[in-house]
Amino acid sequence: MIGLFTDYDGTLAPPERAREEGAIPPELEKVLRELSTLIPVAVVTTKDCHFVRRRVPYAAAYACINGLEVHAGGYMAVAEGLRSAELEQLLPLAQGLDALVEAKRTADGRLAGITIDWRGRGGPPEGLEAVIAEAQRLGLKVLRYSRHPFVDIYGANRDKGDAVKILKALLGVRHVAYMGDSENDIPAWREADVRIVVVNSLNRGLAVEGTIYIEYADLPAYLGEVLKNIKGPEK
Template sequence: MSAPLNNIEDFEGFGREVVGRRLSGRRLPGRRLSLFLDFDGTLAPIAETPALAELPPGSREVLKRLSSIYPVAVISGRGLADIREKVGLTNITYGANHGMTIRSAPPETASKGFEMDYDIGADKLEELKAAAKVLREVEARYEGVLVEDKGATLSLHYRRLEAGQIEALMKELDSELGTFKERGLLRVTGGKKVIELRPAVDWNKGRAVEWILGQEPFASTCPVYIGDDETDRDGFRAVRGIGVSVYVGAEDKDVSYHMEQSSVVGFLRWLIEFGAR
């Protein structure tokens, strides 16, 4: 089972393990870490609507300092412009739309930057447009439902929906999205008061992490992936055996550590001090 990561004693234990243990049969190159961070529910507390989510006070400066020591990537289901605006930093890498759109921090030279746009195919884009129309119709029938169209992915949020209406919404979505599921061009997944529609492609947050780890300055680092939702489990699997997975939530058998959301920024502050030792 996962170990807790919520206070300075836990953080120091993490440091001892990362420096001392062997991963994939090799000793880590010193303390050379890289950070892969989810946004909603990890860097920022879950909000009633995506627009209301904000970094806690002081977090932006912590991320800025952190990225001067370690390579840092924010891997989010949000669109690229949205996640860039929410984080508000240019010196980190962004993996938007569950990693289907990747942009590195601005390079010092042209040879050091990288970017990637996963080609999901015209047929799946058309399917997403059709699904967006259906979701908008559902949205209009339920006060408290919010649909986000991010181009390459769709999200239906129902955090503000009255509890007594959730069962009816789920039944309606199951009916309305049945045809899309049968055609197999889209993948429908659940999360924390959200339904996600993504292209049925061999790409996710985990594949994005693997791809980024092939680029400088992430190559040859020990990746630390921190996330809180179902889509982050692909990221946890990607770093298994070569890095460290941290679940923001309760104890979990599939990750290295677990922590409370309120402990995330404290851990990142500790990593800054750890990197300066």
């Protein structure tokens, strides 16, 4: 069996609207819903599960906060060694920056990640490097991006590749098509059989070996063709 695993921010939702309710365009949501009735569709995201479950309720499984929390097959698991206390210590420093700060919590309320996002603000906020240095001093995982105007900080050293391996086992999937749009998707693409880069306004020029490149605007049509192939010829 093949499964479709997908990032959310910049892949299903355009990066300019990813924080909004109903950010997935209707034509894309329609084909995803239909695909989810035929094959397992899983969301592998840096968002927290509370956020993404409301926006993609038809998914079979979720790996959230960069793989730190997984919901699949009736089970929920959180990575061992989560440094929630250190993240709580860092959070007020991050919130003092001129940026949107997103605190990502597990289902049981533990702080597992922080995103510092300066989209629409022109450039990285003053004081960002000091916050990053403190995060590193506290032993937290910091992800920086060459094209994306945000930084992610996590309470454990996991990645989306770990999440893909776990979801494959829990869902009984042998082959995976993975859709993503940024450097944090590289570990997931390594674990996938079909690798799809969704091209959007923030990632043009991103080079990932062995991938298919699909413009964001063309994604509904592409997945529509996938849907037709899975269904087979009409009788």
